[in-house]
Amino acid sequence: MVKVWWLKLMIKIKINGKDLEVKPKTSIIEVADQVGIDIPRFCYHKKLSVAANCRMCLVEVKNFAKPLPACATQVMEGMEIFTKSKFTKDTQKSVMEFLLINHPLDCPICDQGGECDLQDTAVAYGASKTRYTEEKRVVFDKNIGPLISTDLTRCIQCTRCVRFLKEVGGMAELGLVGRGEHAEISAYVDKSVESELSGNIIDLCPVGALTSKPFRYSARSWELVRRNTVSCHDSLGSNIEVHVKDNIIKRVIPKENESINECWISDRDRFSYQGLYHKDRINNPLKKVKNQWKEIDWEEAYELIKNKINTINTKKPNQLGILCSPQTTIEEGFLLKKISKQLNTTHIDHRLLEKSFSKNNNWLGCKIEEIESHDSILVVGSNLKNDQPLLAHRFRRFAMKNNSFSIITSYDDFNSTPCLGKIIVNPSTYLNYLLEILKEVQSVTKYKINSESIKNALKQIKVSKETKKISESLTRDKSKNAIFIGHQVLAQIEGDNIKIIAMHIAKAIGATFGVIPGYANSVGLSELNLSLDEVNTDEVINQKKESFIMINFDPYFDYHSPKKITKALKSAKFNIAISPFVSDSLKEFDIVLPMTPPTETSGTYMNMEKRLQSFAAVTPPHGKSRPGWKILRVLANFLELEDFSYDSSDEIKVEAIEEINKNYSHNIKDFENSKKNKIPQGLELISPIRAIDSDMIVRRASALHQNENIDQAFAYINPKTMLKENLIDDQKIKVSSEEAEITIKIKSDEKVSLNSILIFGKQLATASLGMNHKLKIKRSS
Amino acid sequence: MLTKKTIQKIDKELKKFPDDQKQSAIIAALQIIQTENGFLTNDLIAMAADYLDMPKIAAMEVATFYNMFELKPAGKYKISICTNISCALRDADDIVCHLKKKLKIDFNEVTKDKKFSLKESECMGACGGAPLMTVNNQKMYEYLTPQKVDQILEELDS
Incomplete structure (x- = not known):
């Protein structure tokens, strides 16, 4: 029999005389990494393509006259590799000498000093002296934005940053301009890097050429204490390592977790820490006296609350409304639920942006790692890059590999990714497109629908070419597909209907169905079953209350209707805010209790794949602020509620998890072919939320917002719509929703769907408009 | 702006490559533009990049790599x-x-x-x-x- 070595499952090689059996088609450096043999490298990175341009990983291989780059050489049967031989060592020394020729000796003033690959490698593999006496080259630094500072003279042209932005970021924003000795990293003519994952190139840079701008010169790496925690900004639950000096967070870097964030984090997770130290942060409980905030101590605050709450007649139900942010930990959520029960109120919720409240299947429906194992994927109504910056990378990678990724959304922020089907339309028409797909899928799979209302709705549907293409990819034989619904869909009135139809499609083709949840603990709080099926935020707001407790959010920004919530707060007698920050939006409150943000409390989040991740505080509480669970525990004790004697958050966690494991079942609503289904006339307001506006902390992170004027926001309109509506670029128009009227400058943007006007939500200048309402335009000159 | 003649010439080059690999024609395109204009400006490079659906910086890399491309006016x-x-x-x-x-x-x-x-x-x-x-x-x-x-x-x- 002929031996066909490339078909063999394992091949035999030797490294440093040690016999190894390895998979074919792996590179030498991968094998060495697996077995723990150290090969120095600069340009190689396991998550990026191989460039082989730094030459640091050269190794001796038997029967080859020249050393071979370990990153670009695949193992072969019988290969003998020497990583410690004299030949290899001499080679490494020579390469090191070349790399250091143009590298400045400025380690004492370099932020990378102490954690620098070049420094470490030079010590381990380089010569102890330099022989180079000629002039070194100088490269002028470039401004590539407020997050990353450049010292390009230090660059060794490994091109990791270039490859990262092209392959992971999805847009080639940096390049290697020039040639040979004149080669330098540059963005295209003074442009800044705009990728939402750009901060990762700081970690990738093996030298001090790219460093963090906000962190610059504020600490040395050996002064920092490293503590692990979980990011609180999106529902991915990225694992992060927080670097602390003198109890202040100095920077945040990713902690590798292959099944969640791999080795990356988004810029939001990385730079949001600046928001923690914003001037709005409060140190003491505040009481409102004659429209001024007055600092009081905790004892007084609790007494005051006790007196006020005790005046509420708790015999009558629902006199108290409790709203908390979806970033509230499971422990805090559990205590809130317990408090609400004893105070005889069921009016408690965490869904602030939603207008659709069905409670089933509000999670990803599969493991994050499994996303890419599908054969084709349809995402409906998610602005992936803004909603889940890092998760978007997995979808992008899927799209690049499979060419079977389709998306239906209103703002095409995924435009650098090849999509099989891409439908950019107004949210009010999502439902129609999904019905088209359902109809097409049904005709292929003969799926039976029992619901009369869906049957009726399907009758009027004509299938368009584009949806046919998507349906075809979803119904291919033996394929395992997935349909995901963006969190923004639930912020539409039609959200529940869209969800029902999407679930039917998924059922018809045996696909995974999932919702991409919005916030760090959206899933956890849903699983806790914080509110009853028929209760939701709108209900809580709309019914008259004696008192409101609002936890960890900003009513003006974070709820979709600032007018309604303000009205509700005004009509209540006594309002309590529990929040790390105080600002104008809390003016309707009577008392503010300073709560610590997630970095200063222990707690647990459940991420989009229902994975529970507990974390401890990484810094002590700021001033006299206290962790949310402690505030609630003491409050409950003051109110003489039963069974609140917890000593640690772990004790609460145990009970909270019991509660989660109860697996509440929910009423599943049927499809309603209601009148709201009508497509509104005129322009539709689309309010996606930018990654950097999503919560109280990021909104206050200065570097993330450095390039913008907070008083000015823009309305983005598709150029075709502008032509039709007779509008021109930079024109100022008046727009009014049910909530407010504002004047705003318009800009043309091809990524926006037709017949709509896009104003990002949660921005200071436009928050008064509310989100996802109908909109009227009035022209002004 | 790229003249009609230039675009015709670039289109001719584009026929040599698959539709989704337009950027393969960048060297040819830059050569054509340079012959027309004498040298390449940032704007011209950007236009070439846009025409070939590729990132501007990638076109810039090519234009700066080969010293046959002139980035400022050259002599006769x-x-x-x-x-x-x-x-x-x-x-x-x-x-x-x-x-x-x-x-x-x-x-x-x-x-x-x-x-x-x-x-x-x-x-x-x-x-x-x-x-x-x-x-x-x-x-x-x-x-x-x-x-x-x-x-x-x-x-x-x-």
Whole structure:
């Protein structure tokens, strides 16, 4: 029999005389990494393509006259590799000498000093002296934005940053301009890097050429204490390592977790820490006296609350409304639920942006790692890059590999990714497109629908070419597909209907169905079953209350209707805010209790794949602020509620998890072919939320917002719509929703769907408009 | 703006590549634009990039990598002289010195009468004829000596 070595499952090689059996088609450096043999490298990175341009990983291989780059050489049967031989060592020394020729000796003033690959490698593999006496080259630094500072003279042209932005970021924003000795990293003519994952190139840079701008010169790496925690900004639950000096967070870097964030984090997770130290942060409980905030101590605050709450007649139900942010930990959520029960109120919720409240299947429906194992994927109504910056990378990678990724959304922020089907339309028409797909899928799979209302709705549907293409990819034989619904869909009135139809499609083709949840603990709080099926935020707001407790959010920004919530707060007698920050939006409150943000409390989040991740505080509480669970525990004790004697958050966690494991079942609503289904006339307001506006902390992170004027926001309109509506670029128009009227400058943007006007939500200048309402335009000159 | 003629020529080049690999034609496109305009500006490079659906910075990389591309106005005769190892061993440095003295310009400069510009180039793969230079990327002169250079310059000048 002929031996066909490339078909063999394992091949035999030797490294440093040690016999190894390895998979074919792996590179030498991968094998060495697996077995723990150290090969120095600069340009190689396991998550990026191989460039082989730094030459640091050269190794001796038997029967080859020249050393071979370990990153670009695949193992072969019988290969003998020497990583410690004299030949290899001499080679490494020579390469090191070349790399250091143009590298400045400025380690004492370099932020990378102490954690620098070049420094470490030079010590381990380089010569102890330099022989180079000629002039070194100088490269002028470039401004590539407020997050990353450049010292390009230090660059060794490994091109990791270039490859990262092209392959992971999805847009080639940096390049290697020039040639040979004149080669330098540059963005295209003074442009800044705009990728939402750009901060990762700081970690990738093996030298001090790219460093963090906000962190610059504020600490040395050996002064920092490293503590692990979980990011609180999106529902991915990225694992992060927080670097602390003198109890202040100095920077945040990713902690590798292959099944969640791999080795990356988004810029939001990385730079949001600046928001923690914003001037709005409060140190003491505040009481409102004659429209001024007055600092009081905790004892007084609790007494005051006790007196006020005790005046509420708790015999009558629902006199108290409790709203908390979806970033509230499971422990805090559990205590809130317990408090609400004893105070005889069921009016408690965490869904602030939603207008659709069905409670089933509000999670990803599969493991994050499994996303890419599908054969084709349809995402409906998610602005992936803004909603889940890092998760978007997995979808992008899927799209690049499979060419079977389709998306239906209103703002095409995924435009650098090849999509099989891409439908950019107004949210009010999502439902129609999904019905088209359902109809097409049904005709292929003969799926039976029992619901009369869906049957009726399907009758009027004509299938368009584009949806046919998507349906075809979803119904291919033996394929395992997935349909995901963006969190923004639930912020539409039609959200529940869209969800029902999407679930039917998924059922018809045996696909995974999932919702991409919005916030760090959206899933956890849903699983806790914080509110009853028929209760939701709108209900809580709309019914008259004696008192409101609002936890960890900003009513003006974070709820979709600032007018309604303000009205509700005004009509209540006594309002309590529990929040790390105080600002104008809390003016309707009577008392503010300073709560610590997630970095200063222990707690647990459940991420989009229902994975529970507990974390401890990484810094002590700021001033006299206290962790949310402690505030609630003491409050409950003051109110003489039963069974609140917890000593640690772990004790609460145990009970909270019991509660989660109860697996509440929910009423599943049927499809309603209601009148709201009508497509509104005129322009539709689309309010996606930018990654950097999503919560109280990021909104206050200065570097993330450095390039913008907070008083000015823009309305983005598709150029075709502008032509039709007779509008021109930079024109100022008046727009009014049910909530407010504002004047705003318009800009043309091809990524926006037709017949709509896009104003990002949660921005200071436009928050008064509310989100996802109908909109009227009035022209002004 | 790219003229109609330029676009026609680029389109002809594009036919050589698959539809989703448009950026393969970037060198040809930049060459065409340079012939038309004399040199490449940032705007022209950006236009080429947009036309070929590729990132601007990638087109920039190509335009800055090859020294046949001019990023600022060049003289009527662009002299590119190789200074790589083979030519250097055959005294290319002397030729460079001679040229610089004679034309009174340094590398990447243009003579006052806009007739000549001088460029340092990489190996042209004709080391057998070292030292050597090209004029306007097309005509190659081998086995250079200062006398021969004088002769060539005179011929070009006349």
